[in-house]
Amino acid sequence: MRLSIILPALLLVTASAARADDTPPAAPVLAQVLAESTTFDWRQPKAEDTLYMDLPGGRVVIELAPRFAPEHTANIRTLAREGYWNGLAIVRVQDNYVVQWADPGAGDATTRKPLGTAKARLPAEFEHTGTLPGLALIDSRDAYAERVGFVEGFPVGHDPQRGATWLAHCYGIVGAGRDNAADSSSGAELYVVIGHAPRHLDRNITPVGRVLSGMELLSALPRGPAPMGFHADAAHHVPITAITLASEIPAAERLPIEVFRTDTPAFQRLVQARRERHEEWFVDPVGRIELCNVPLPVRLRADSAK
Structure with a gap:
């Protein structure tokens, strides 16, 4: 009995001494971080901040960001509740850039779909000023911001x-299209980033959320041949069956999605694991990371029958 207790202790001391003399312990790999995570490290998005976008190929799930775009979020909720997007379409797929959905008849006042009780014009919500609880900064060299990190699962720049x-x-970030005027968005025309991060758009347009699941349904769509990836031929538009707030459907029918929290020690370990790549395949552990290369894990709740 005594030997079984002392021997592991001796091995631990020996291993610690060896690390002190040589190199620090290797960072954990992503699979290890996720395997060791607890229920505390995961959260369920609020139903009133979750959109279900139903396409012919399946469902896209979007989480809204009311902390950063409160007026856009409120308008988008109104549009969804009143069924604004039902029957509209994806009209633009620009390679290495964005997928955009809107009213195909918006350019003609006689065919434009009414916005219902939603507002037709919203203020620009390009940035948040003041204290942000849960701001988790990461060590990263960034061309567009002095500091970068995450707030409630969303990647952010910080001054x-x-x-x-x-x-x-x-x-995967979702934003609201606008005209030249900064306050010309209504949230009715939305886009999602499907290519290399276009960070030059930061603080020039209002991001309203991000895709949690279903990106493959958007990023693999046929590219539009017209300038900027638009489909000039309406026959090539991808119809939207419906965009619905999760809070508008029975709880039992909601997708039981969980998102990895970004305000916990486990997330800092995740960032470390992606900065120091110690998976067997890697020859160079890299030692650096870019904001948009930090993964944001999403899973179905463990006790879900789905």
Whole structure:
């Protein structure tokens, strides 16, 4: 009995001494971080902030970002509740850039779909100023922001001098299209990033959320041949069956999605695991990471029957 207790202790001391003399312990790999995570490290998106976008190929799930775009989020909720997008279409698929959905008849006042009780014009919501609970900064060299990190699962840029934080245009981010005027968006015309992160859009347009699942249904769509990826031929538009708020359907019918929290020690370990790549395949452990290369794990709740 005594030997079984002392021997592991001796091995631990020996291993610790060896690490002190040689190199620090290797960072964990992503699979290890996820395997060791607890229920505390995961969260369920709020139903009132979750959109289900139903396409012929399946369902896309989008989480809205009311902390950064409260007026856009409120308008989008209204549009969804009133069925605005039902029967509209994806009209633009630009390679290495964005997929965009809108009213195909919006350019003609006689065929334009009414916005119902939603607002036709919203203020620009390009950044948030002031304290942000849950801001988790990461060590990363960034061309577009002095500091970068995450807030409630969303990638952000941060200016500590001005106390400003904004959503970054990483893969999967959803934004609201606008005209030249900064306050010309209604949230009715939305896009999602499907290519290399167009960070030049940061603080020039209002991001409203991000895709949690179903990106493959958007990123694999046929590219539009017209300028900027638009489908000039309406026959090539992808119809939208419906865009529905999760809060508008019975709880038992909602997708039991969980998202990895970004305000926990487990997330910092995840970032470390992706900065120091110690999977067997890697020859060079890299030692650096870009904001948009940090994975944001999503899973179905473990006790779900689905």
